[in-house]
Amino acid sequence: IGEIRRYLRDNNAIRVSRSLRDVAYKALQVRDALASKNAREPSVNEIAAELKLPEEEVVLALDAIQEPVSLFEPIYH
Amino acid sequence: MLNRFRLEFPSRPENVGLARVAVAAFAAQLDPTLEELDEIKGAVSEAVTNAIIHGYGNSPDGIVIVEGILYGDAIEVCVEDAGKGMEDVARAMEPEQTSDPERLGLGFTFMKTFMDEVKVDSVPGQGTRVIMRKQLATRH
Amino acid sequence: MLNRFRLEFPSRPENVGLARVAVAAFAAQLDPTLEELDEIKGAVSEAVTNAIIHGYGNSPDGIVIVEGILYGDAIEVCVEDAGKGMEDVARAMEPEQTSDPERLGLGFTFMKTFMDEVKVDSVPGQGTRVIMRKQLATRH
Ligand SMILES: Nc1ncnc2c1ncn2[C@@H]1O[C@H](COP(=O)(O)OP(=O)(O)O)[C@@H](O)[C@H]1O
Ligand SMILES: Nc1ncnc2c1ncn2[C@@H]1O[C@H](COP(=O)(O)OP(=O)(O)O)[C@@H](O)[C@H]1O
Ligand SMILES: [Mg+2]
Ligand SMILES: [Mg+2]
Structure with a gap:
């Protein structure tokens, strides 16, 4: 059982589910914390490491709280 | 068919994450x-990892193709x-079947657990195609 | 060239998000x-939106291809x-140039602001290819 659990964790097959919004807001909090601590913008890797998540999961989560289409121009009027 | 996509990338381990989030998006x-999303992502991770490590023997020069259809x-x-x-x-898909003694041989078992249907077409020396289908709970 | 991918999908507005997430991942x-990530995503959104609404006139039957190279x-x-x-x-790329009076005509301007280089190849009746490049700040 322990071996399977480790396998699952290492292979990212199962993780404790956190909502994308939850991850995104945590990522933004961590970004602010790291930015003031290091006096520079943190990278996605640094934020992901802090959250113990793969970086592409952070990317996916951040996109989920973004506008659905073009940032600047609506696709339909 | 409502929508579809096709994604191609070289068989590098760092692209497993790309495949996973593209399918998720x-x-x-x-x-x-x-939960459904995590299951789909888990199944994609297993299938893409297999393509890279077993299909291409960890060489980064192969091409992996991931397609999604709604x-x-x-x-x-x-x-x-x-x-x-x-x-x-059929044998490779059994639980704990693996060609690599360091692995657990549970990839196909997870794919079958996470998805409703898993079909595999494979020709020795030519390649493998894993087709997985999942019905989502209707909430509309 | 370190890594690359190719993504194809039909010209449906819901696929702008897929393209954006794939490029970002x-x-x-x-x-x-x-911030760099948001800029890249913004540029991708503009280019894919243009392909869908201007290239294919909002018809969902076209194919959009997005490629990434590191x-x-x-x-x-x-x-x-x-x-x-x-x-x-050259004219289409100028600020506030648009063929649709309801739009702002700032898509190319944003692409040029967000990315270091934007090149456009286009043949009337045949299609358009937008090539954008961004140098990331080195932190290693
Ligand atoms: N894409 C593939 N190409 C070639 N062989 C594969 C492929 N996918 C799976 N296999 C074979 O099936 C076996 C079982 O796969 P899996 O259940 O994922 O277990 P594991 O990856 O742990 O070995 C692998 O050990 C390998 O021999
Ligand atoms: N992929 C494309 N195919 C055909 N025409 C395009 C394409 N992309 C842009 N254009 C033309 O260039 C103009 C300017 O584009 P852009 O700066 O994004 O502004 P907007 O989309 O608001 O019109 C568009 O109005 C359109 O006429
Ligand atoms: Mg496996
Ligand atoms: Mg535009």
Whole structure:
């Protein structure tokens, strides 16, 4: 059982589910914390490491709280 | 068929994450639950990892193709490689079957657990195509 | 060239998000800041939106191709359609130039602001290819 659990964790097959919004807001909090601590913008890797998540999961989560289409121009009027 | 995509990338381990989130962003169009989304992502990780390590023997020069198709409330995901293929697919899909003693041989078992249907076409020396389908709970 | 991908999908507005996430997940391999990531995503959104609404005139039957290539600390993103193309690319790229009076005509301006280089190849009646490159700040 322990071996399977480790396998699952290492292979990212199962993780404790956190909502994308939850991850995104945590990522933004961590970004602010790291930015003031290091006096520079943190990278996605640094934020992901802090959250113990793969970086592409952070990317996916951040996109989920973004506008659905073009940032600047609506696709339909 | 409502929508579809096709993604191609070299067989590098860092692209497993790309495949996983591309399928997740696509599946999100069906408004899945978080759990359904994690299951789809888990199945994609297993299939793409297999293409890279078994299909191409960890060489970064192969091409992996991931396709997604939406049908009503179902998603179909295909993962294809042009790698070494399998002699006996039915056997390879059994739990704890692995050609690598360091591995657990549970990849196909997870794919079958996470998805409703898993079909595998494989030709030795030519490659493998894994076709997975999942029906999402209708909430509309 | 370190890594690359190719993504194809039909010209449906819901696929703008798929393209944006795929490029962002791929760009994450270069370890960008969130700001760099947002700029890349913004540029991709504009180019893919243009392919859908201008290239294919909002018809969902066209195919949009998005490619990403990593070179050292730079990323190149190409967005291609086989739609109606442009007669005068230089003019279309000027700020506030639009063929649709309801739009702002700032898409190319944003692409040029967000990325270091933007090149456009377009043939009337054949299609358009937008090639964008961004050098990321080196932090290693
Ligand atoms: N794409 C593939 N190409 C060639 N062989 C494969 C492929 N996918 C799976 N296999 C074979 O099937 C076996 C079982 O796969 P899996 O259940 O994922 O277990 P594991 O990856 O832990 O070995 C592998 O050990 C390998 O021999
Ligand atoms: N992929 C494309 N195919 C055909 N025409 C295009 C394409 N992309 C842009 N254009 C033309 O260039 C113009 C300017 O584009 P852009 O700066 O994004 O402004 P907008 O989309 O607001 O019109 C568009 O109005 C359109 O006429
Ligand atoms: Mg496996
Ligand atoms: Mg535009």
